[in-house]
Amino acid sequence: MNKQRKKTSFFSQKIVRRLPLFTFLVVVLGLSQALAQGTEGDAAKGETLFKNNCASCHKVTAERSVGPGLKGITERRDVPWLVKWIHNPSAMIASGDEYAVKIYNEYNKVQMTSFPNLSEDDIKGILAYIEQANAAPAAQAEATGAPAAGGATAQAGAPSDLFILVLVALLVVMLLVLGVLLVIVTILSKAVGGETTEGSEGTFMTRLRTSLTKVAGNSVVRSATIWVFVLLVVKATIDGAFNVGVQQGYAPKQPIAFSHKLHAGDYKIDCNYCHTGASRSRSAHIPSANICMNCHGVIKKESPEIQKIYEAIENDRPIEWVRVHNLPDLAYFNHAQHVNVGGLQCQQCHGEIEKMEVVQQRSSLTMGWCIDCHRKTDVNTKGNAYYDNLVQLHGQENKGALKVADIGGLECSKCHY
Ligand code: HEC
Ligand code: HEC
Ligand code: HEC
Ligand code: HEC
Ligand code: HEC
Ligand code: HEC
Numbered sequence: 001m002n003k004q005r006k007k008t009s010f011f012s013q014k015i016v017r018r019l020p021l022f023t024f025l026v027v028v029l030g031l032s033q034a035l036a037q038g039t040e041g042d043a044a045k046g047e048t049l050f051k052n053n054c055a056s057c058h059k060v061t062a063e064r065s066v067g068p069g070l071k072g073i074t075e076r077r078d079v080p081w082l083v084k085w086i087h088n089p090s091a092m093i094a095s096g097d098e099y100a101v102k103i104y105n106e107y108n109k110v111q112m113t114s115f116p117n118l119s120e121d122d123i124k125g126i127l128a129y130i131e132q133a134n135a136a137p138a139a140q141a142e143a144t145g146a147p148a149a150g151g152a153t154a155q156a157g158a159p160s161d162l163f164i165l166v167l168v169a170l171l172v173v174m175l176l177v178l179g180v181l182l183v184i185v186t187i188l189s190k191a192v193g194g195e196t197t198e199g200s201e202g203t204f205m206t207r208l209r210t211s212l213t214k215v216a217g218n219s220v221v222r223s224a225t226i227w228v229f230v231l232l233v234v235k236a237t238i239d240g241a242f243n244v245g246v247q248q249g250y251a252p253k254q255p256i257a258f259s260h261k262l263h264a265g266d267y268k269i270d271c272n273y274c275h276t277g278a279s280r281s282r283s284a285h286i287p288s289a290n291i292c293m294n295c296h297g298v299i300k301k302e303s304p305e306i307q308k309i310y311e312a313i314e315n316d317r318p319i320e321w322v323r324v325h326n327l328p329d330l331a332y333f334n335h336a337q338h339v340n341v342g343g344l345q346c347q348q349c350h351g352e353i354e355k356m357e358v359v360q361q362r363s364s365l366t367m368g369w370c371i372d373c374h375r376k377t378d379v380n381t382k383g384n385a386y387y388d389n390l391v392q393l394h395g396q397e398n399k400g401a402l403k404v405a406d407i408g409g410l411e412c413s414k415c416h417y
Pocket of ligand 5: 338344365366369371373374379
């Protein structure tokens, strides 16, 4: 009989001890879920969409680039107008919409890409991101693309770090609460059971103290801590795995302080003058020191930076530029196909290089980025006899414009060896 009682009390104690652990884990999981929703909701999705689709032509600030700065856009235009515009800007201009025609002329009749595949929610996400970026000064600095070195870390920055910080703080508080609860439970169960152990004769405070030491050594508390730690590590690993190899924002320091802003921006030297391969081969090529010497044989010879070019030539050693854009070997990309045949501007993929003091990778260069553009970009068929038959066939089947996707731009083998 006595034995029986001891057994049940042992079990009930075990359950009582485990209970806080379970509630605790459930609460933590629930909280992390809720937090994740809060910080990675619409605006975060909007940020990705913006960076992949709009950042090459728009800034989130008021600053003008290829297109207008989008700060305060939701005050200038209402959402239905924006959705219509983003889905099909050329249709809007053609329809004679006064505002559309005005900005079109103001931006030298540069045609904005149409995005028929973005849902209304996607667009609302982008708008939310624009508002958020303008509200947070840190995000704003990042979005203006200050080509500061270490852009890559800034990119990965604030929200997820903050998220983890908040989680950790919450955990500490929870652990404290759990500890106190356990102490009370032990004291109470002892009081009820009327057990007599060494501690029970002392004052309440000494009992509390011995209990606290016990709690610290308690295996439940320890395993809870370990589990929570494991959960955090797993989350961080999963988040990291999605970004392996993605170097958006990467802007390494170069061996010579060569500035595109100065050369391509201020002096308006054509990109093809230096990147001779861009319109006729797979690689755009980085210019050799000899090309620099065409000008620097006379210009600014005394500058220490220019002296580095001389040194390279004298030692017959190429300048060791740090590569910025780099696809993995498994992918095939051809500049001529895009620049020459496709008629794309360098800026559509590389951003405004002519404003960069230090080159920064603006696009994600992920497979999704390539595919996305192929889905929505019309093939440049004008004056290309090669496409005449194809256009005719396509026209008979459906009325939409011929997209890159329609000519095989989504076939694995086109981009993978
Ligand atoms: C190829 C460059 C390009 C891309 C990509 C682009 N836009 Fe534009 N956008 C423009 C240009 C240029 C204008 C100015 C009107 C014109 O010339 O057609 C414009 C105008 C706008 C306007 C009106 C701005 C104002 O101040 O009234 C909005 C809104 C807009 N774009 C949103 C977007 C969004 C959102 C995306 C991404 C989903 C995007 N654009 C992608 C070039 C682009
Ligand atoms: C005077 C020569 C010169 C001109 C003109 C020039 N570039 Fe460059 N470009 C360079 C050099 C040198 C590098 C390597 C150093 C660096 O990254 O800054 C480079 C690097 C780049 C890179 C990064 C390459 C990588 O490692 O991934 C891109 C992209 C690029 N240029 C695009 C352009 C575009 C677009 C233009 C025209 C708007 C242009 N360049 C005009 C000389 C030039
Ligand atoms: C078509 C002519 C031209 C070519 C080609 C050219 N540059 Fe320049 N570069 C200039 C001019 C013009 C300046 C501005 C000189 C001044 O500020 O007085 C300049 C300035 C510079 C400066 C700043 C020097 C200083 O101390 O202010 C550097 C560094 C530089 N160039 C590096 C290069 C490199 C590297 C290449 C080859 C990849 C190159 N340039 C190719 C015309 C050229
Ligand atoms: C359709 C998108 C796209 C366009 C348009 C484009 N590039 Fe690139 N560029 C890329 C990609 C992707 C890479 C990385 C290629 C790799 O790693 O194999 C790259 C790499 C480069 C590099 C590094 C050297 C190399 O070839 O790998 C330079 C320089 C460059 N681009 C310059 C230019 C210039 C100049 C133009 C315009 C004349 C241009 N690009 C147009 C997507 C583009
Ligand atoms: C800014 C839009 C854009 C981006 C980004 C882009 N492409 Fe393209 N791509 C095009 C266009 C436009 C064509 C059609 C050129 C033509 O008329 O042949 C094309 C054609 C191609 C083709 C030939 C398809 C065929 O069936 O003939 C390949 C391969 C290709 N792209 C690979 C890539 C890869 C790999 C990436 C990413 C690293 C990429 N593209 C990113 C616009 C883009
Ligand atoms: C328009 C070009 C393009 C097409 C079409 C394409 N890919 Fe890719 N793929 C890429 C690029 C670029 C990368 C490298 C992305 C990176 O480094 O993040 C890639 C990466 C991958 C990877 C490596 C994993 C990863 O995400 O980095 C796999 C696997 C893959 N592609 C499979 C496929 C399959 C299967 C298809 C056909 C259904 C396909 N790809 C079609 C461009 C393309």
